[in-house]
Amino acid sequence: MPELPEVEVVRRGLADHVLDRTVARVDVGHLRSVRRHLPGPDDFAARLIGRRIHAARRRGKYLWLEFTDPGGSPDSPRGPAAGDDAVLAHLGMSGQMLVADPPRPDEAHLRVRITFDDDGPELRFVDQRTFGGLSVHPLADAAGGGLVPEPVAHIARDPMDPAFSPDDAVAALRRRRTEVKRALLDQTVVSGIGNIYADEALWRARLHGTRPTAALTRAQGRAVLDAAAEVMSEALAQGGTSFDALYVNVNGDSGYFDRSLNVYGQADRACRRCGTPIRRDPFMNRSSYTCPRCQPRPRTRRA
DNA sequence: AGACTGACCTGAACGC
DNA sequence: TGCGTTCAGGTCAGTC
Numbered sequence A: 001m002p003e004l005p006e007v008e009v010v011r012r013g014l015a016d017h018v019l020d021r022t023v024a025r026v027d028v029g030h031l032r033s034v035r036r037h038l039p040g041p042d043d044f045a046a047r048l049i050g051r052r053i054h055a056a057r058r059r060g061k062y063l064w065l066e067f068t069d070p071g072g073s074p075d076s077p078r079g080p081a082a083g084d085d086a087v088l089a090h091l092g093m094s095g096q097m098l099v100a101d102p103p104r105p106d107e108a109h110l111r112v113r114i115t116f117d118d119d120g121p122e123l124r125f126v127d128q129r130t131f132g133g134l135s136v137h138p139l140a141d142a143a144g145g146g147l148v149p150e151p152v153a154h155i156a157r158d159p160m161d162p163a164f165s166p167d168d169a170v171a172a173l174r175r176r177r178t179e180v181k182r183a184l185l186d187q188t189v190v191s192g193i194g195n196i197y198a199d200e201a202l203w204r205a206r207l208h209g210t211r212p213t214a215a216l217t218r219a220q221g222r223a224v225l226d227a228a229a230e231v232m233s234e235a236l237a238q239g240g241t242s243f244d245a246l247y248v249n250v251n252g253d254s255g256y257f258d259r260s261l262n263v264y265g266q267a268d269r270a271c272r273r274c275g276t277p278i279r280r281d282p283f284m285n286r287s288s289y290t291c292p293r294c295q296p297r298p299r300t301r302r303a
Numbered sequence B: 001a002g003a004c005t006g007a008c009c010t011g012a013a014c015g016c
Numbered sequence C: 001t002g003c004g005t006t007c008a009g010g011t012c013a014g015t016c
Helices: A004-017 A041-048 A165-176 A178-187 A195-204 A218-237
Strands: A023-027 A052-058 A061-066 A085-090 A095-100 A110-116 A120-125 A133-141 A147-149 A279-283 A286-290
Touching: A004 A061, A004 A095, A004 A178, A023 A041, A041 A133, A052 A195, A061 A147, A085 A095, A165 A178, A165 A218, A178 A195, A178 A218, A195 A218, A195 A286
Parallel strands: none
Antiparallel strands: A023 A110, A052 A061, A061 A085, A085 A133, A095 A120, A110 A120, A133 A147, A279 A286
């Protein structure tokens, strides 16, 4: 499940169910799900087997599991260091991480199964569309600070990161030469925001997504980023957003935030603020939802 | 360098 | 019923 709140729901579930457990076996059922692990599925499995999981972390929509330091002792853990391996997961559009008791029948789109050396539940990566995937990478220093798996090093911190700097994010947003919604979706500007929460944040900030970032005031930039942080925390508190059974926590349950969406998916429904019908417009092979009254389009620039 | 367009997949929902 | 079209919450390589 895609955006930050949903990924955080999964991270918490993993933290509850797989920490301090040791991997016994890995079954890769679909090559595409480990395509980002360039050395291949056997190497992927070999790098997990025998390792004990120490932490479940997240930045933006990326999720990863760190292992217990192989050289350290339980009494004196040295903590994660650059170069240590971590299992990186991205859920793509339809990925799920499920914690399942082994007798439970396999899901139709089960791609990777991770079994532990205890009698506890296994971890199943289920992904209908296979846009997501798992891979192992060394931890590296991220551009914006922090220790993250190498492929994540280029993305910005997300608004729920304690070290997130709103001022830096506003500056990054205004530095772009594009439209504000595109910039919100750019994970190198601020991470974790996808199509739903971009639309919700823009509605809260009363900005139209096609406004040029270059013309945004600092206050407007700040407002839309604050709105994004706010809407994502509210969504997280409700277990995330879900339209269907594709977006679920590790137990297979859906969140309830879809009931709180103000614009996303609300075409032709009355805006909760002013009553004007919400409109839907094509956007990058997808859709954007706006209230035409609360979020007036910017004046088109003269040629 | 930075912005933008496809391409990557499967399945559900809809119209004819 | 069945077939075709459209749509879906993400990212990245390639192009301009």
